Amino acid sequence: MEAMEVQTVVQVTPLGSRSAELDEPEDLEKRAFELRQQLEAVEEQLGKREAGSFEEYFATSYTRLLRDRLPWLVGLLLLQSSAALIMGTFENLLDKHLVIAFFVPMIVGTGGNAGxxxxxxxxxxxxxGTFDSHKLHKLVRRETLLALVTGTLLAVLAFLRVLLQYPSKIKEAGAISIAVFLMVNLAIFIGVAFSIVIDRTGADPANGAAPLLTTVADLVGITLLCAVAALLLSA
Amino acid sequence: MEAMEVQTVVQVTPLGSRSAELDEPEDLEKRAFELRQQLEAVEEQLGKREAGSFEEYFATSYTRLLRDRLPWLVGLLLLQSSAALIMGTFENLLDKHLVIAFFVPMIVGTGGNAGxxxxxxxxxxxxxGTFDSHKLHKLVRRETLLALVTGTLLAVLAFLRVLLQYPSKIKEAGAISIAVFLMVNLAIFIGVAFSIVIDRTGADPANGAAPLLTTVADLVGITLLCAVAALLLSA
Structure with missing residues (x-):
């Protein structure tokens, strides 16, 4: 209640009549802060009626919630099960070098985090802010360098990690290490490209696009690992 | 520019002097909309100087970015590599029933999506809005029922999916199916509990807490799958 009293003192300057000095960063920050405060107070009053509130969730029927959630879960489960098709294709390889399969979660997880x-x-x-082709080029240049450095360091780490558990499996460690390097480089660009596409299309990334991307990236990572391992270990 | 002209017409009502009727949802919505519009205009002017902008990113050195990103990637890679320790423990089982390893990504992914x-x-x-123990109980009750239904449906789907690729591996399909059911039920509660903890502690979930949760949930899922498979397939 006291906060409300304080807020009444804040002088609200309509946008149109603001003075020139308001363009100073400090004044703009202050103005943004005031507006955020007012917006929060109004939203608090609105709170209980707003979309996404517990009240709305509790008022939603079970069938409605299931209809919202299940299609995504079913679709993603089937898509994710493609991992079994990919790994099944490399069954002979994985049967002989089981350690490759053990490090699938590590490769896949590292790709996700790096991206x-x-x-x-x-x-x-x-x-x-605004985005143009100049900024895009600069962004890609920076991220390429970062990906090369990050990928190299993580690849060395992965190599040592595999040897720690399986000291004799140098070839397998090499294959896993190369796959980590490739995955990190790929993942960083998938991450940037995906963000730009989501921004351009205006889709809500929380709504299924993000898990879809993760799943596709996972499948790419598993394919990468199996392909590199097949090249290195069949020789 | 035209939009700015229009905005100057909007009458800003200071919070303190608002009339009683402003408590009506429609008026509150309108007021919130006006405030959001003004805030956006001010933030746009601020845009280029704000934290998280491209300008800030471009001004950040490579070493700074690497120091921000690498510790998480290194820590998560090492944590994720625990999957190899878990799977290594079940090496005999996985060697005999390689198909279990093929469906690790599906189990792990479904858990993540369900949670x-x-x-x-x-x-x-x-x-x-506000949250109390009454709402928590109601939320848990609803999600328990949803998890049981969702878990059952996805378990049946997973069973059929395994048989589609490996028609003779009924026991393996059963183990994978049970693991999916358990994983979905566990994941939903991990998701809800995690959100409440994040909200209470005020941490930014994007900052590493989310990938940490994903990684821990992945390891739980892999352990679940291997344990269920060991119980069913060793018999």
């Missing part, structure tokens, strides 16, 4: 960081960065930056 | 949906829902609802 997520520049992806989140790009999404945030896109929501906070 | 993500109620997790996002809970996070959104928490940001839009």
């Amino acid at each position: 997520n960081q520049p992806g989140v960065m790009t999404t945030r930056a896109l929501s906070r | 993500n949906q109620p997790g996002v829902m809970t996070t959104r609802a928490l940001s839009r």
Whole structure:
């Protein structure tokens, strides 16, 4: 209640009549802060009636929730099961070198994490300014260098990690290490490209596009690992 | 520019002097909309100087970016490599029933997706209203029922999917199917619990907590699958 009293003192300057000095960063920050405060107060009053609230969720029927959730889960499960098709294709290889299969979750997870960081960065930056081909080139140049460095370091780490558990499996460690390097480089660009596409199309990434991307990236990672292993270990 | 002209017409009502009728949902919505419009205009002017913008990213050195990103990637890679330790423990089982390893990505992915949906829902609802133990009980009751239904349907689907590729491996299909059921039920609660913890602690879930959760959930899923398979297939 006290906060409300304080807020009444804040002088609201209509946008049209603002003075020239309001263009200073400090004044703009102050103005944005005031507006955010007012918006929060109004939204709090609205809170219980807004979309996405617990009240709305509790009022939604089970069948409605299932109809919203199940199609995605079913579709993604079937898509993810393609991993079994890919790995099944390399059954002889994996049967002989089971250790490759043991490191599938590590490759897949590292790809996801490596792609997520520049992806989140790009999404945030896109929501906070303009984007043009000049910035895109600069972004790609920077991320290429970062991917090469990151990929190399993680590849060395993965190599040592495999040898730690299986000291005699140097060839397998090499294949896993190369797959990590390729996956990190690929994932960073998938992350940036995906963020730009989502921004351009205006889709809500939380709504299924993100898990879809993760699943596709996972399948790419598994294919990469099996292909590299087949090349190195069949020789 | 035209949009700016229009905005100057909008009458800004200071919060303190608003009339009683403003408490009507429609008026509150209108007021929130006006405030959001003004905030966006101010933020647009601020845009290029704000945290998270491309300008800020381009001004950040490579070493700074690597120092921000690498520790997470290294830590998560090492944590994810625990999957190889778990699967290595079940080496004899996986050697005899390689098909179990082929469906690890499907189990792990389905767990992630199943937990993500109620997790996002809970996070959104928490940001839009109050939360108490009554609502928590109701939420858990609803999600338990949803998890049982969702888990059962996905388990049947997984069973059929395994048989489609390996018609003779009924026991393996059964183990994978049971693991899917358990994983979905567990994942939904991990998702809800995680959202509540994040909300209480005020941490930014994008910052590493989310990939950490995913990784831990992945390891739980792999352990579940191997344990169920060991129980069913060793008999």
